[in-house]
Amino acid sequence: MALIGYARVSTVGQENGLETQKHFLEEAGCKRIFFEKVTGTSTIKRNELKEAIQFLDKGDTLIVTKIDRLARSIIDLHNIVKELNEKEINVRFLKENIEFQAGENNSSLQTLLFNILGSFAQFERDIIVERTGEGRERAKKQGKHMGRPSKNKKAIEKSLKLYNERESNGMSVNDISKITGVPRSTIYAELKKR
Structure with a gap:
């Protein structure tokens, strides 16, 4: 019954975030932690998450610091948790203080809270994408160069x-x-x- 951690940041410049997650995961008792630097919207490119899932055995617990570190889309979040539960692997989210026990009927309140928090994670990501797009359009209209700076x-x-x-x-x-x-x-x- 191993405790396995999974930590993720969206970009390469967020190594501090990985260190913080590592600290909390070690504090929670994780003996092995999988680290990833990739956007949470893509489960296709998340090789470390796939390795973590393959590494886990029946009865183990995958521990993640926050729901949005596991997925930023409610659909992906449900699919990942469902896959883990089918393999009889527990999932624990530290910040939200939620744990899904594999093979057990988790409470209705727990499921509702999980869905709400997952929806907030997706909403937060959608807002970031929307604001980034608006900022890019505003900068273009002001004549600012987008992309790589041109050579001297x-x-x-x-x-x-x-x-x-x-x-x-x-x-x-x-x-x-x-x-x-x-x-x-x-x-x-x-x-x-x-």
């Missing part, structure tokens, strides 16, 4: 000048790229524009 204009102009003078200077596009720091693809893209 002076460096691009210098690379184009060297390109146009390549008969006299004997430089290849690779040479120009090394000297100016402007990638070959950018040089060709700028030439195509003009």
Whole structure:
């Protein structure tokens, strides 16, 4: 009857969140913890979650710090918990203080609370996506550049000048790229524009 932990953050820059989850999972008695850096909306790419589920045996308990660390969609949340319960694996959420015992009839109140908290996790994620989209649109309307910052204009102009003078200077596009720091693809893209 092992206690196995699962910790997840959405992006690579959130390593602190993994450390915090690790602390709580170890405090809860987890001897093995699976760590993942991937969005919670995709169960397809969540290899560590799949490994954790395969690692668990009948009677074990999967412990997660919060419901939204296991899934950000109510459908995925139900599917994961159902799969675990069918394998007779318990699921415990520390922050919400909910545990689903495999093979037992969990209380109606517990199921209601689980559904409400799962819905809030999905709602929170939907709001984040909506606000991000609105912010992106607002920035575009204000003329702000979206995506990667463009290379320094002076460096691009210098690379184009060297390109146009390549008969006299004997430089290849690779040479120009090394000297100016402007990638070959950018040089060709700028030439195509003009």
